[in-house]
Amino acid sequence: MFAEERAKPIRIEQNEALIRNLVDSHTKIPLIAQDLKKRKAGFNGEKSVDYHLSFLNSKKYMVFNDLKLPLTPHHFQIDSLLFTPFYTLILEIKNISGTLTIDSEFNQLTKNYNGVVTGYSDPITQANRQKLFLQRFFYDHHLVLPPIKFLVVISNPSTILKMAPGQKLLSPYDKIIHAQNLISEISKLNTLYTEEKATKKDLKRIKKVLLNKHDTGFTSILDTYGINETEILKGVKCESCSGKMERFFGCWHCTKCNFISKTAHVRAIEDYFLLFKPSITNRELRTFLDIKSPKTANQLLNSLNLKVTGSSKGTTYHKEFL
Ligand SMILES: [Zn+2]
Structure with missing residues (x-):
């Protein structure tokens, strides 16, 4: 800018x-x-x-x-x-x-x-x-x-x-x-x-x-192309083969090619912000990444240095687009 x-x-x-x-x-x-x-x-x-x-x-x-x-x-x-x-x-x-x-x-x-x-x-x-x-x-x-x-x-x-x-x-x-x-x-x-x-x-x-x-220009890309939220694939994708990854002892393991990553969730969360909206809650993250534990979701969100508003269940993490 x-x-x-x-x-x-x-x-x-x-x-x-x-x-x-x-x-x-x-x-x-x-x-x-x-x-x-x-x-x-x-x-x-x-x-x-x-x-x-x-x-x-x-x-x-x-x-x-x-x-x-x-x-x-x-x-x-x-x-x-x-x-x-x-x-x-x-x-x-x-x-x-x-x-x-x-x-x-x-x-x-x-x-x-x-x-x-x-x-x-x-x-x-x-x-x-x-x-x-x-x-x-x-x-x-x-x-x-x-x-x-x-x-x-x-x-x-x-x-x-x-x-x-x-x-x-x-x-x-x-x-x-x-x-x-x-x-x-x-x-x-x-x-x-x-x-x-x-x-x-x-x-x-x-x-x-x-x-x-100056306007950051964030508009809904799903609306632009007439794509439904349900068409967006859930879960963390492997950067090596784009297969689905599962969380295991603090790491992401690819179920298809066995690739292991500590940071695969970072791109997934960035994608959430780009595709849906520039903010996310713990529940929204669990749904999108297909993970069960609120504690894990919390750890992942806190590792990203995002702006935080609200507290307990209403805690929202914000991405600032420049
Ligand atoms: Zn893979």
Whole structure:
């Protein structure tokens, strides 16, 4: 989120957990796997842009990744957002391979990849919309907003960019750039914008409000795919063969391949949080892991350093997604 390394999006983790916890023959697995592949490609693209951004002096720029901000009645999401006292920069990151043709007359983008042509919505229109959302958000929260600029960053270095026949590359389509040109584009902005629009105090307040309003994006993955809770497999699964594990003298033993693990429950509990909700009780854990002893369930939960609320039977353990 803020400046640190971009975290793996929760949606990727949710899809992975779903695939692990459904029977292999489940009819929805191909769809879940296809979505996962797309989201992973997007995430890899964003990480490669982060590499270029890592060359910026962190004292001069305030960078936020994967911001999801509320704007009644919905949310809006920004891949990367940079603040300086002089300007604000929105980065819309695209991981698209092949040849991209920009049509400024029809506001569209077409991709030709191995002879297959696919249309995309105009990233400039998209970036402009985000600019408006950001302006409204800052206005609503009485924050100072230095002038907003945006760049659409193509993360794949082998993607070919060209204009439709007979068209010239004019503004704003010159804002679509390759990731390797990102730093030089930022240098250009630095020479263009030299008037201080936000003080250190303004930037501090921006950081505080953005971190406070950022939404972790937890939504029910079961609802997303129309999967019933009863379809989720119970018990601790073996990391070696995905067979069912049983607890025996403080260890997990695979009933299929005899693999032994001390920590196999950790991933199972993480999966529970990703698949059901970000909190769990002793009883819910016993049902999910298919274990009988409340004492064992207690030990397992206490070993995880989770936030705890309530007491005795109402004790609830919470997972905090960032
Ligand atoms: Zn096994």
